[in-house]
Amino acid sequence: MSERKGPEGEHMEAEKNKVRVLVVDDSAVMRKLIPQLLERDREIEVVATAIDGDFAIRKIEDFKPDVVTLDVDMPRMDGLTTLDHIVSKHRTPVVMLSSLTTRGAAMTMKALELGAVDFICKPKGLSQVGQMGEELISKVKAAARSKVIRLNSPPPRPGSKKKSSRLPRRRGSEKIVVIGASSGGPNALRYLLPKIPADFDAGIVVVQHLPESFTGLLAQWLDELCELDVCEASEGDRAYPGRVLIANGRTHTKVRRKERGAEIVLERGEPVNGHMPSVDVLFESVAKEYADCATALIMTGMGRDGANGIGQIKSSGGYTVAQDKSSCAIFGMPRVAIEKGFIDKVLPLEDLASHLVSVIGRSE
Amino acid sequence: MRTNWKVERGEREASMKDLSKEELEQLIPVFRDQSLHIIEEMGQDMLALESGKHDGELIIRLKRAAHTIKGDSACIGLDGVTNLAHQLEDIIDAVGHGEIPADRRVIDLLLDSLDAIKGAVGAEDLTDISAEDAVRFGERIASLTGEEAVLLEPTPQAPDQDASPSKETGDRIPASTEASSEAPKVPSREFVRVEAGRIDSLMNLAGEMVIARSVLNQIGPELEESLPKSEVAGRFNDASSQLGKLISELQKSVLKMRMVTIDHVFKRFGRPMRQLAAEHGKQVEMSVRGGETELDRTLVDLLYEPLLHLLRNAVDHGLEPSEERESLGKPHSGHISLSAYHEGNQVVVEVKDDGRGIDVEALKSKALRIGAITAADAAVMSDEDAYELMFLPGVSTAAQITQISGRGIGAAAVKSAVEQMRGSVSAKSEIGKGTTFVLRMPLTLAIIKALLFRAGGHLLALPLLAVNELARIKPDEITFLDGLESYRLRDRFISLVRPGVVFGLDRRRGGTGSALRGGPEQLFIIVLRVGSKRYGIVADSLIGEQELVIKPLESRWLHNEAMAGASMLGDGRVVLIMDAGMVFRKAVRYERAKGTRRRAYGS
Numbered sequence: 001m002s003e004r005k006g007p008e009g010e011h012m013e014a015e016k017n018k019v020r021v022l023v024v025d026d027s028a029v030m031r032k033l034i035p036q037l038l039e040r041d042r043e044i045e046v047v048a049t050a051i052d053g054d055f056a057i058r059k060i061e062d063f064k065p066d067v068v069t070l071d072v073d074m075p076r077m078d079g080l081t082t083l084d085h086i087v088s089k090h091r092t093p094v095v096m097l098s099s100l101t102t103r104g105a106a107m108t109m110k111a112l113e114l115g116a117v118d119f120i121c122k123p124k125g126l127s128q129v130g131q132m133g134e135e136l137i138s139k140v141k142a143a144a145r146s147k148v149i150r151l152n153s154p155p156p157r158p159g160s161k162k163k164s165s166r167l168p169r170r171r172g173s174e175k176i177v178v179i180g181a182s183s184g185g186p187n188a189l190r191y192l193l194p195k196i197p198a199d200f201d202a203g204i205v206v207v208q209h210l211p212e213s214f215t216g217l218l219a220q221w222l223d224e225l226c227e228l229d230v231c232e233a234s235e236g237d238r239a240y241p242g243r244v245l246i247a248n249g250r251t252h253t254k255v256r257r258k259e260r261g262a263e264i265v266l267e268r269g270e271p272v273n274g275h276m277p278s279v280d281v282l283f284e285s286v287a288k289e290y291a292d293c294a295t296a297l298i299m300t301g302m303g304r305d306g307a308n309g310i311g312q313i314k315s316s317g318g319y320t321v322a323q324d325k326s327s328c329a330i331f332g333m334p335r336v337a338i339e340k341g342f343i344d345k346v347l348p349l350e351d352l353a354s355h356l357v358s359v360i361g362r363s364e
Numbered sequence: 365m366r367t368n369w370k371v372e373r374g375e376r377e378a379s380m381k382d383l384s385k386e387e388l389e390q391l392i393p394v395f396r397d398q399s400l401h402i403i404e405e406m407g408q409d410m411l412a413l414e415s416g417k418h419d420g421e422l423i424i425r426l427k428r429a430a431h432t433i434k435g436d437s438a439c440i441g442l443d444g445v446t447n448l449a450h451q452l453e454d455i456i457d458a459v460g461h462g463e464i465p466a467d468r469r470v471i472d473l474l475l476d477s478l479d480a481i482k483g484a485v486g487a488e489d490l491t492d493i494s495a496e497d498a499v500r501f502g503e504r505i506a507s508l509t510g511e512e513a514v515l516l517e518p519t520p521q522a523p524d525q526d527a528s529p530s531k532e533t534g535d536r537i538p539a540s541t542e543a544s545s546e547a548p549k550v551p552s553r554e555f556v557r558v559e560a561g562r563i564d565s566l567m568n569l570a571g572e573m574v575i576a577r578s579v580l581n582q583i584g585p586e587l588e589e590s591l592p593k594s595e596v597a598g599r600f601n602d603a604s605s606q607l608g609k610l611i612s613e614l615q616k617s618v619l620k621m622r623m624v625t626i627d628h629v630f631k632r633f634g635r636p637m638r639q640l641a642a643e644h645g646k647q648v649e650m651s652v653r654g655g656e657t658e659l660d661r662t663l664v665d666l667l668y669e670p671l672l673h674l675l676r677n678a679v680d681h682g683l684e685p686s687e688e689r690e691s692l693g694k695p696h697s698g699h700i701s702l703s704a705y706h707e708g709n710q711v712v713v714e715v716k717d718d719g720r721g722i723d724v725e726a727l728k729s730k731a732l733r734i735g736a737i738t739a740a741d742a743a744v745m746s747d748e749d750a751y752e753l754m755f756l757p758g759v760s761t762a763a764q765i766t767q768i769s770g771r772g773i774g775a776a777a778v779k780s781a782v783e784q785m786r787g788s789v790s791a792k793s794e795i796g797k798g799t800t801f802v803l804r805m806p807l808t809l810a811i812i813k814a815l816l817f818r819a820g821g822h823l824l825a826l827p828l829l830a831v832n833e834l835a836r837i838k839p840d841e842i843t844f845l846d847g848l849e850s851y852r853l854r855d856r857f858i859s860l861v862r863p864g865v866v867f868g869l870d871r872r873r874g875g876t877g878s879a880l881r882g883g884p885e886q887l888f889i890i891v892l893r894v895g896s897k898r899y900g901i902v903a904d905s906l907i908g909e910q911e912l913v914i915k916p917l918e919s920r921w922l923h924n925e926a927m928a929g930a931s932m933l934g935d936g937r938v939v940l941i942m943d944a945g946m947v948f949r950k951a952v953r954y955e956r957a958k959g960t961r962r963r964a965y966g967s
Contacts, residue, residue, distance in 0.1 A: 026428075028398040028557070029391060029436035036387050051557070075428060099435060126441030130382040 018045040019144040022065035024056040024082070025049070025097065026074045030122075034069060034097075037133035038140060053077025053085070060090050066144045068094045069136070070116070072107045080110055087115035093143040095136075097122055105213045109186065109221055117143045117329050118183040118302070121211055142183060142302040146330045174293050175202035175360055176239065176255070176262050178286050180279030180309070182209040182301025184329025186218055188349055189299075190225060193244060195353030198227040199362040202295070203239030203261045205253065205286075207279045209301065212249030219246040237264040241363055247277040254285035262289070273305040279333070283309020292317030295359060297352065298343070300328035304336040311342040319359060321345045323352065388440070392490060395440050399485045402429045404632065406478055411634045413459065414471040423460035427453055433481065444493030445484050451505050452477050464508055473504050475635065560661065563621050570615040571811070571913030575932050577611050580604040619808055622662070626704045626713070627655035629664050633675060633702070640679045647686050647697030648679055654704035659711045660808035663785055667713070667805070670781040670789075674715040674801050675700065677775075682719030682799055692796070694718065710787075710829065711807055716800040722793035724750045731756065751791040752897075755779040783945040786812070786827055786928065788894070812914060814931075814941060816907035817890065820864030823939050825912060825931065826901065830944035832893040834906065839887055842902075851889055851900055858891065859899045861951040863942065866926050894948040901947070914941060926950050 023034045023046055035046035047063045050056040054077055060068065068086060072079040079096065086092055096119035098108040108119050118139045123132045181188060185208045196204075210218060216232045223230035226244070231237075233245035233253055240261030247253035252269060255262040265285075272278035279298070283306060286294045296313045298306045300323055314320045320343050322334035327349035337343050347355055383391070406429045409422055434449035455474060458464040480501065484493050493501075584604055587597040630652050641648040683689075683698030690696060695718075704713045728742045731753040737745070754775045778801075782789045787805030806812065806829060814825035835853065842849050842860060849860040889900040914929035928943035 027432045027436055029395045029439060032391055032394045033439055036383075036390070073428070073431065075425075099431070122435050123438055125438050125443060125446070126383070129439055 018043055019067060019141055020045050020047045020063070020065045021140055022047060022056065022059055022063060022068045022092075023049045024051075024053070024068060024074075025071040026051055027071070030071065030097070033129070034136065037129070037136050038069075040133060041137045041141075044137060044140060053079070053082030056082055057085055057089075060086060060092055065092060067140050068092050069120075069140065070094050070096055070111075072096050072098045072104060072111060072119075080107060080114060083111055083114050083116055093117045093146050095120060095139050095143050100124065100211060100213050102213065105211075105217050109214065109217050112186045113190065115187070117146045138302065139183065142330045142332065146184070175295065176286060176290050176293065177202045177204045177295045177297065177356060177360060178282055178313075179204065179206040179297045179299060180208075180283065180301075180306035180333065181206070181299035182275075182279075182303060182305065182330070182333060184300035185209070186221075187329070188323065188327075189218075189222060191349055192299075192352050193222055193228060193230065194225045196226070196228055196357065197362060198242055200228065200357060200360060201241050201363045202360045203241055204228070204244040205233065205239050205247065205255060205262065205264075205282060206244060207247040207253060207277045207282045207306075209275050209277070209279075209305070210249050215246055215249040219244075222246070233264045233266075235264060235266045238262065239264065247282065249277065252277050252281040254281060255289055256285075257289040262286075273303060275303075275305050279306030280309040284312055287312035287316045287318065290318065294318035295321070295356070297321045297323070297356070298334050298337050299323040299349075300330055301333040302330045303332050306333050307336040307340055307342065310337050311340060314342045314344070319344055321347060321352065321355065324348045391440060395436055396485055396490070399433055399436065400482065402433060403478055403482045403485070405429065407475065407635055408631050410471055410474045410478065411638065413466045413474075414468070416466070420460070423456060426456045427460070430456060433485075437485075440490065442484060442490060442492045444495070444498050445481050447498060448477055448481055448493055448501055451501070452481075455505065455508065470508060473501075473508065476504075477501055558621075563618065567618050567622065568913075570611070570618045573611045574615060574911070574913055577604070577608050578933060580607065615811070619660075619811065622660050622808065623658040624661045624664055625655060626657045626659055626664065626667075626711070628661075629667050629671065630655050630702055630704075632668060633672065636672060637675060637679065637700075640676060644679060645685070646679060646683055648683065649697050649699050651699070651701045652703070653701065657704040657706060657711060658807075659805065663711070663805055663808070666781065666785050667803075670778040670803070671702070671713065671715065673778050675702070678715065678717040678719065678799070682717040684719055706807075707804075710804050713803040713805070714800055715803075716798065718798040721795040721797055721799055722751065722754070722791065723795065724793075727751070727753050748792070751793065754791060755789070783943075786829070786943070786945075788945070812912055812941070814910060814912045814939075815890065816910055816939060817888065817901075817903040818905045818907065819901070819903045820862065821904075822864065823907075823933075823937055824863055824903075825910075825939045825941045826890060826892065826944060827928070827941070828909060830892045830894070832891045832898060835889040835891060835900075837887050837889055838885055842887075849902075853889075853891060853898070853900070856898075859951075860889065860902050861899060861947055862902050863947075866942075866947055866951045892944045892948070894945050897948065899948055901942075912939065912941060 021035075021038055021044060023031055023038075025031050025034065031049040031051070035049065038044045038046055047065055048059045050059050052074055056068065056070070059065075070079055070083055070086075074082070083094055083096070086094055094111075094116045096108055096111045096116045098104045098111075098119050098121055100121050104121075108116075111119065120132060120135050120139055123129045179189070189206065189208060193204075208215070208218060219230050219232040222244070228244050229242055230244040230246065232248050233239075234248070237245055238258065238261035239245045239255065243261070245253075245264060248266070250268075251266040252272070254265040254267055256265055257263075267281070270276075272281055283296055286296065287309065294313050294316075296310045296318060298310050298321070310320050310322075320337070322338055322343040322345075324346045325331040325335070328334060334343075334346070338346060345355065406426060409426050409429075412422060413426070430449050430453040434446050434453060437443075437445040437449060452474065455464065455470065459466050459470065464470055480493050480497055484491055581604060584597065584601045587600055591597050633650070637648060637650055678700050679698075683700070684692070684694070686696050689698065699718045701716045702713070703716070704711060706712070724747050727750055728737070728745065731737045732739060732742055734756075736753065736756050755778070756776060779789050782803055782805065785805045787803060789801060789803050791799060791801050793799040806827070813828040815828050815831050816823065816825050818824070835851070837851065842851055843857075844850065845857055845859075849862070850857045851860050888903040888906050890903055890906075891898055891900050910933075912931035914931055926943055926946040928941045928946075931939050931941060933939060
């Protein structure tokens with residue numbers, strides 16, 4: 001995207017180095033529509049389309065596309081099987097196309113786990129088509145620059161399911177940890193959060209950019225993997241030590257500082273930075289409420305959401321961390337924050353958990 | 365655009381982001397085409413669902429189909445369709461989980477919803493499902509989950525689709541050895557859906573190549589002549605004949621690409637038959653054979669209407685009600701069979717019922733009454749000829765024929781539709797036992813084997829399929845019957861036609877030889893067979909047999925139905941291809957009727 005090069009350079013590149021895309025969808029309508037939308041951007045060229053997984057794989061070999069857009073739900077070799085193959089064999093970045101149904105959401109979460117870089121929801125009506133087009137363009141372009149990251153450590157052990165932290169309601173910590181993530185985030189969170197022990201001494205609030213039907217699923221998914229207690233944040237919930245609240249996809253999430261943990265305040269309204277929930281909205285409220293008791297982490301993702309917010313946290317005395325380039329699927333949000341000088345510490349994904357534990361400490 | 369992720373969602377509503385008219389216009393045909401295809405398959409699957417012979421695969425396929433329509437229609441902006449497809453998906457899901465039985469009421473609702481979607485999608489301008497309809501469907505759907513199903517009259521027997529087990533032909537795909545013992549699952553094969561137009565243009569190109577090749581064929585001898593000693597000519601000929609072979613192969617392959625199994629049309633009858641049987645309160649069993657028979661896809665589409673006509677008539681008039689059947693000692697339910705097979709270069713489709721049969725005498729007397737035949741004709745007419753009468757317009761519309769013979773309206777329409785495909789239809793019947801209609805069609809419409817000849821100075825061609833025999837005659841062998849040229853072919857007189865007259869290329873008509881400059885004292889009669897009738901075309905000279913790629917006619921010919929098309933030869937000359945059936949109707953029948961003051965047929 002534009003941040004990296006000057007306008008001329010960009011123009012030159014547009015001619016020569018278009019992002020070459022393979023569109024995979026079992027619907028002929030989508031195979032027509034998606035290229036139409038993508039090629040509104042001069043820097044994108046759809047080099048081929050494929051009707052199913054078999055063809056997709058063959059065409060990847062023939063065309064060597066930079067990015068694949070892949071329908072989750074396909075006959076014969078389904079989207080997930082195809083994805084698995086692409087990720088493990090070709091390592092071509094994949095953007096999933098999903099429907100907003102429960103089934104679609106579940107499959108999409110699975111796809112992200114398997115290493116899809118990002119996903120887009122198919123429109124629910126004509127009025128959403130244009131918007132989907134823009135999302136497609138930006139996500140495909142980001143995906144072209146992304147790394148296919150597959151985190152193969154199925155974290156600690158879902159065996160120790162029974163969470164000790166569930167039993168006592170602890171004293172409220174004075175500290176809070178807030179995390180903002182976007183593209184590549186679900187997978188990164190899946191790696192990070194299970195490494196945080198149950199006696200971690202701060203409540204955690206996460207904004208992960210996702211549509212509303214996905215956030216609950218993400219929480220459930222993480223909950224099964226983590227010692228910590230993970231759930232979707234509702235109005236009035238408290239983020240206390242041992243607990244992770246995932247902001248829901250319907251509203252923005254803010255916090256109010258209370259004695260026994262941060263109280264969740266949901267706020268309806270327009271998307272900010274194109275996102276609902278927005279990282280900036282959460283971070284700004286945290287900066288105000290928690291000042292130097294806040295620790296903020298900005299993780300993989302496209303765009304710049306969270307940069308301003310993390311800047312405010314830093315200027316009000318909080319501690320700020322960013323995921324490093326090498327471990328980000330898409331090094332967008334962290335880079336903006338780093339470039340603005342808002343970040344105290346840049347770390348690869350592997351080191352984030354232990355660093356947070358060392359900063360926050362464990363409760364007695 | 366490049367920084368669009370910075371843009372607030374509110375601003376995204378801007379109109380430039382929406383699909384432009386052009387974009388939408390490109391999308392709609394794809395949408396329509398695919399949706400109609402899906403709907404067709406869903407209809408089949410829903411019937412199978414009702415028959416109870418289904419597995420999880422069927423449910424998954426139906427759900428996926430509904431899902432695709434839902435997603436696609438959302439992008440096109442047909443919210444009503446999106447909504448209904450969504451509900452369909454839910455119902456199918458519930459059926460799959462056994463929450464709702466796949467009984468008649470549910471299947472009716474599914475089929476009706478499908479029809480509503482089809483109506484919206486298939487309309488000239490896409491018209492979304494109306495709000496009232498949406499409400500109505502909503503209510504019906506709500507009632508499904510509500511009270512227990514009220515038992516309606518016994519479900520009519522679903523037409524037996526399983527009689528044609530193989531879905532695809534064997535010869536297209538080499539059967540793999542492992543696809544044997546287990547389930548009748550079709551081994552997964554690779555198919556590419558290609559826009560029909562692309563294959564057509566490939567076909568066209570292959571046709572052009574055939575023409576180009578014949579130019580080469582003509583250059584060969586010229587080369588030999590001008591370079592008598594050189595071996596270049598020989599090499600040229602070798603190369604050109606090699607090229608010729610390749611081109612023929614290419615043409616065959618492309619033709620094959622256009623071939624689809626006749627199942628595509630057979631399958632579509634399940635629903636109408638179910639409905640018809642229910643309407644008439646008749647028990648009908650339908651069996652299908654030879655569904656894997658291949659033919660040109662354009663024919664498949666054209667076949668639907670005439671076959672439906674025949675099937676409808678069979679149910680409507682051919683089959684007796686159950687009580688009557690039982691009293692006659694026939695099986696309780698009537699049986700209709702639909703079968704297809706290849707015979708030479710033709711596809712034959714038979715529609716057979718075990719109903720009343722056709723009353724030949726009733727047919728004759730009707731034909732007599734409308735003046736189509738004379739009493740004398742009727743007296744000597746063979747049964748075979750008499751069945752032909754049914755295809756005359758005036759006869760087949762007759763109410764009492766319908767009652768008595770069991771053949772109704774539209775036999776004439778069937779005939780003309782079949783003849784448009786350069787095919788023929790005939791009937792045979794046995795009173796009390798049933799009737800069989802036999803349709804014969806060429807495998808493809810794009811290429812024909814034709815007989816080239818000259819008449820009245822014009823280069824013409826006739827489909828070889830229609831040619832019965834050839835006769836070499838002397839001009840004085842042409843005699844006049846009722847003032848029209850005829851020729852005695854063994855024991856019968858056949859009418860003769862001079863192409864120049866039919867096409868209005870040549871105003872001179874009548875008198876022996878007046879239109880001919882051909883061989884000194886020699887003419888050719890091309891004897892053609894149309895149904896059970898024969899007639900002859902007078903040719904000055906015969907050129908030979910050749911495969912012709914039929915091209916659409918220029919506008920000056922459009923008014924002339926006797927012309928099936930035109931083709932170009934290697935040397936650039938244009939051949940007009942005559943339609944044997946139309947020539948017969950236009951020239952022979954019309955002239956004869958005029959000559960004997962009978963009422964005109966045909967026109």
